[in-house]
Each structure stands twice: as structure tokens, then as C-alpha cells.
Amino acid sequence: MKYEFWFVVGSQFLYGDEVLETVEKRAKEMANELSGKLPYPLIYKVTAKTSKEISDVVKAANFDDSCAGIITWCHTFSPSKMWINGLKDLKKPYCHFATQYNEKIPNDEIDMDFMNLNQAAHGDREHGFIAARLRMPRKVIAGYWKRQEVQTRIASWMKSAVGVAFSKNLKVMRFGDNMRDVAVTEGDKVEVQTKLGWEVNTWAVGDLVKEMSVVTDKEIDALMAEYGEKYEIATDNIEAVRYQAREEIAIKKMLDRENCVAFTNTFQDLYGMEQLPGLASQHLMSEGYGYGGEGDWKVSAMTAIMKAMGENGNGASAFMEDYTYHLEEGKEYSLGAHMLEVCPSLASADKKPRIETHHLGIGMNEKDPARLVFEGKEGNAIVVSLVDMGGRLRLICQDIVCVKPIMEMPNLPVARVMWRAMPNLTTGVECWITAGGAHHTVLSYDVTTEQMKDFANMMDIEFVHITKDTTVEALEKELFLNDLAWKLK
Ligand code: MN
Numbered sequence: 001m002k003y004e005f006w007f008v009v010g011s012q013f014l015y016g017d018e019v020l021e022t023v024e025k026r027a028k029e030m031a032n033e034l035s036g037k038l039p040y041p042l043i044y045k046v047t048a049k050t051s052k053e054i055s056d057v058v059k060a061a062n063f064d065d066s067c068a069g070i071i072t073w074c075h076t077f078s079p080s081k082m083w084i085n086g087l088k089d090l091k092k093p094y095c096h097f098a099t100q101y102n103e104k105i106p107n108d109e110i111d112m113d114f115m116n117l118n119q120a121a122h123g124d125r126e127h128g129f130i131a132a133r134l135r136m137p138r139k140v141i142a143g144y145w146k147r148q149e150v151q152t153r154i155a156s157w158m159k160s161a162v163g164v165a166f167s168k169n170l171k172v173m174r175f176g177d178n179m180r181d182v183a184v185t186e187g188d189k190v191e192v193q194t195k196l197g198w199e200v201n202t203w204a205v206g207d208l209v210k211e212m213s214v215v216t217d218k219e220i221d222a223l224m225a226e227y228g229e230k231y232e233i234a235t236d237n238i239e240a241v242r243y244q245a246r247e248e249i250a251i252k253k254m255l256d257r258e259n260c261v262a263f264t265n266t267f268q269d270l271y272g273m274e275q276l277p278g279l280a281s282q283h284l285m286s287e288g289y290g291y292g293g294e295g296d297w298k299v300s301a302m303t304a305i306m307k308a309m310g311e312n313g314n315g316a317s318a319f320m321e322d323y324t325y326h327l328e329e330g331k332e333y334s335l336g337a338h339m340l341e342v343c344p345s346l347a348s349a350d351k352k353p354r355i356e357t358h359h360l361g362i363g364m365n366e367k368d369p370a371r372l373v374f375e376g377k378e379g380n381a382i383v384v385s386l387v388d389m390g391g392r393l394r395l396i397c398q399d400i401v402c403v404k405p406i407m408e409m410p411n412l413p414v415a416r417v418m419w420r421a422m423p424n425l426t427t428g429v430e431c432w433i434t435a436g437g438a439h440h441t442v443l444s445y446d447v448t449t450e451q452m453k454d455f456a457n458m459m460d461i462e463f464v465h466i467t468k469d470t471t472v473e474a475l476e477k478e479l480f481l482n483d484l485a486w487k488l489k
Contacts, residue, residue: 001065001066001165003067003165004043005040005071005158006061007044007071008048008057008070008071009046009074010048010074010075010076010078010127011023011047011074012049012076012077012079012082013049015076015116019076019117020049023075027073030101031043031044033146037151038151038155039158040068040162042071045057047075048078051085054082054086055085055086057070058070058087061092062090062092065165068093068158068162069157069158069164070095071095072097073097073098073099074120074123074126076119077122080126080127080129087130087131087136088134090136094138095138095139095154095157095161096127096128096131096138096140097145098124098128098143099142099144100145101118101145103146128140139454139457141154157451157454159309159447160309160451160454160458161454163305163306163309163455164458166261166305166309167198167301167459169197170196170198170199170261170301171198171259171260172200172201172260172262172264172297173202173258173262174200174203175202175204175264175265175266176269176295178294179295184387184436184438185292185295185297185438187298187393191393195393195461196393196459200297200301203254205272206271206272207254208251208254209271209272211251211254212250215250219245219249223249224245227279227355232354233355234354234373235356235357237357237368240368240369241279241370243275244278244279244369244370245280247273248277248279248280248281251281261288261290262291262297263289263291263300264296264300265277266294266295268363274365275360275365275366275370276365276369277341279355279371281341282342282343282344282372285341286343288304288307289304290302290304290307293319293321293341294440296438298386298387299386299441303319303343306384306446309447309455310446316345316346316377316444316445317343317442317444317446318342318442318444319342320336320338320342320383320440320441320443321336321337321338321439321440323337326406327425332425333403333419334419334420334421334425335418336376336416337412338415340360340369340414342374342376342414342416346415347376348374348378348404351374352374353372353374355372356371356373356413357369371413371414374415376402376405376417376418377445379402380400381400381401381443382397382399382449383400383419383442384441384447385437389462389486392461392462392489393461394435394436395452395463395464396435396464396466398437398466399465399467399468400443402417402445403420417443419443422466423468423470427471431475434479435464435466435475462486464479
């Protein structure tokens with residue numbers, strides 16, 4: 001889907017045709033120039049002067065799949081009662097861009113005509129009131145439209161809005177159920193579909209095994225060549241690697257046939273398969289598909305959404321699991337990994353991920369599964385977890401700093417990422433556990449906490465952010481108040 005955003009400019013008839021023509025001309029100029037700077041086109045739609053014009057553009061936006069959101073601005077004053085009916089119907093993400101055509105007040109030129117034409121300072125306040133009064137979820141971005149940091153903020157919001165559009169059409173394919181007895185990977189699929197749009201359904205592992213049996217040697221040869229280009233094949237057990245290629249091709253065919261962009265499986269249900277898909281899942285993730293281990297469909301869907309929000313639709317966002325800690329004083333780190341499935345988009349660029357085969361004791365693997373082994377890159381990142389609190393969804397986001405792993409761990413047969421959680425390891429863990437965050441997360445170097453907050457806001461779900469300044473005491477109070485607020489909503 002090629003997404004675009006619509007620019008809707010507020011005005012009124014009071015000023016006469018000449019002013020309205022100027023507003024329209026300038027709005028088109030701004031939309032065109034911004035389209036060249038932003039990740040998605042901004043299409044000028046209307047200089048709205050009546051309730052009907054606003055309702056019409058909102059209705060059109062709601063039913064146009066390519067429209068991922070609307071951006072409004074009031075060049076002049078635009079009385080807001082005429083916006084009520086339209087805004088009440090709006091189903092798309094909404095950004096109020098409080099900007100101004102001119103950067104500076106022209107000392108000699110300014111008179112009452114200039115003031116009446118250039119009164120965004122006035123018009124945007126009237127416009128902002130009505131959205132506040134209607135309790136509308138919206139993003140307010142203020143600043144001069146030609147300034148880069150202002151454009152960066154609009155770009156960031158656009159990506160969140162695209163995450164929303166992506167989420168509303170997202171289908172998850174589950175092979176097998178959730179891991180037996182696990183609580184945090186469970187959730188209300190009806191509630192999730194109502195809030196986030198996800199269709200989460202199950203397919204038999206037997207269907208996948210059947211699909212695998214008709215994959216041809218030629219198809220496997222082609223994928224093996226791709227593996228050879230992207231990765232270092234560091235095993236003599238080529239048959240095991242070819243088996244992963246067979247699994248990947250079969251999974252991809254089923255996903256594409258059903259328009260699913262995310263999937264789950266579980267080591268407890270591999271009936272008829274020789275290996276848990278490792279390399280297969282890792283390579284599929286690197287192509288933008290979401291994945292969750294142990295049947296965790298929430299993390300699978302969030303992985304796909306955050307990949308879609310990232311650069312080029314496939315940012316460095318990946319399924320992750322908190323595994324073990326290094327608690328040496330002054331060098332406290334978390335070690336993240338999974339039993340196989342870490343996306344190579346996280347890999348540090350200096351070394352190709354290695355394809356290795358090792359014994360895997362967990363699950364029903366008859367043969368040693370092939371997997372990619374690598375170190376995660378350094379940099380600021382976030383970890384994100386969506387949990388079902390019973391009656392509502394909570395999105396938890398923690399700031400982290402990824403480091404080059406401080407040791408080689410030569411006997412660890414999986415990809416690994418090491419990080420320091422904010423505000424520090426132990427307080428960070430106390431906050432995460434207090435909020436009920438899962439052991440599975442999406443780790444992202446691309447998507448920001450502001451984007452996840454905007455996403456939660458647009459989706460009307462709870463957002464909890466653990467930052468360098470968070471204390472357990474303040475967080476407990478916030479969660480207590482959130483609980484009350486969400487019961488009233
Ligand atoms: Mn897991």
C-alpha cells in the first residue's frame with residue numbers, strides 16, 4: 001500500500017475571495033514542498049469554509065485506504081463549530097499542525113490586512129479548542145513549516161500513523177497454540193481486533209508440513225544462494241540448512257496466500273517437522289514479517305507493525321527476549337536472545353551473521369536446527385511489550401542503550417544483544433515487573449518512544465514509558481491512577 005496524508009486547511013468566507021485564493025495557493029505550495037521532505041506525500045485537499053466541506057473531506061478520508069491520516073492547519077481564523085460534525089466522524093489519525101506561512105513579522109509591511117491573512121496564532125487556538133472539547137486523540141505539532149526539526153516531527157508522526165493503518169489490516173497466522181500454561185503471551189483476541197484491527201487465527205502444523213513436502217529442490221537452491229550471499233555458512237550440515245530453506249519457503253507461501261504479515265509457532269507443536277524453524281524465521285523477519293515464539297501472537301504483530309513504521313518499511317526492529325543478567329557492579333547489563341529466532345536486522349554491520357547448526361534440547365527437534373548467530377549492534381533503542389490487563393491493553397516502552405556484548409560467549413549458540421535498561425538495570429527491572437511487562441519484547445533501534453506513544457494514543461490504549469528519570473514510586477502511582485482512569489473510560 002502506498003500511503004499518503006491529506007492537508008486540510010481551515011478558513012471562512014469573512015475575508016473575501018482574494019484572501020481565500022492566497023490561502024489555497026500557499027497551502028498547495030506548502031504541501032508540495034513538504035511532500036519532498038517527508039516520508040509520505042502530503043496532498044492538499046481543501047480550504048474548508050463550511051461544515052459540509054469538512055464533513056465531505058472527512059468521509060472521503062475515512063474510506064480511502066491510501067489516506068493514512070489528516071493534517072489540519074488554520075492559515076486564517078476558522079470558526080470551530082463548523083468542524084464539529086466532521087471531526088466527530090473522523091476515523092483516521094489526526095495531526096494539528098500549528099504553523100505559519102511566513103517566518104518573520106515584516107516590520108514595514110504589517111497592517112490589518114496582513115494580520116487578517118496571517119492569523120494562525122489566533123485560528124489554531126480556536127481549532128485546538130474544539131478537538132480538546134471533543135476529547136479527540138490528536139497530535140499537536142507547532143513550529144515553522146520550513147524548519148527541519150519541525151519536519152522531522154511530522155515525519156515521525158506520519159510513521160506512527162502508517163503503523164496504525166498497517167495494524168488495522170494486519171493478519172497473524174498461528175501455527176499451534178500458545179506455550180502451555182504461559183500467562184503473559186495470552187490475550188483477548190476479540191478485544192485486540194476491536195481496538196487494533198488484528199485478525200489472529202490458527203492454521204494446523206500439519207498444513208505447513210504438507211506445504212513443505214511440495215517445495216522443490218530448485219526453490220531451495222535459489223534460497224540457499226540468497227543465504228550464501230547474505231550470511232556466512234559456518235556449518236558442514238548443509239542438509240539442515242536446506243531443511244530450514246524448505247520451512248521458510250512453505251511458511252512464506254502460506255503467509256502470502258492468506259495475506260498474513262506475521263506468524264507464531266511453538267516448540268511444543270512441531271509434529272511432522274524435524275527442526276524448529278530458526279534460520280527460516282530469522283530470514284522471514286529480515287524481510288519484514290513479524291514473528292513471536294511460543295505462540296506469542298501479540299509480540300509477533302507488534303514486531304510487524306514496528307518494522308512497517310521503521311525506515312523503508314523494514315527498520316531494525318525485532319522480536320526479543322530478556323534472557324539473563326550480568327550483575328557485576330558498575331557493569332550491569334541484560335543479555336537478550338532467543339532459543340533461535342533473533343532477526344538479523346539487529347546485527348552489527350562489521351561481521352556477517354553466521355549460519356550454524358547446534359543441538360536444541362527444548363522441544364521436539366529430531367535434528368539440529370540451523371540458525372543465524374551474531375552480535376547485536378550498539379546504539380540507543382527501546383523495548384516494547386503489549387500486555388492484556390483484562391479489560392484493556394497496556395503498551396509498555398522502556399528506553400535502553402545497546403552495547404557491544406562485553407564478552408565473547410563462544411559456547412552460546414544463538415544471536416545475542418546486550419543492553420543497559422533505563423534508569424539502571426535493577427530499577428529498570430523493578431519498573432518493568434511492576435508494570436507487568438513480558439519477557440518477550442520488540443527491540444527497536446529505529447522506532448522512538450514518541451512514535452509508540454502516538455501509536456497508543458491513536459489506538460486508544462494505555463501507554464507506560466520507563467525512562468532515565470522513572471522511579472518505582474512514581475510509576476506505582478501512575479499505574480494506580482491509570483487503573484482508575486481506564487475503568488472510567
Ligand atoms: Mn520465548
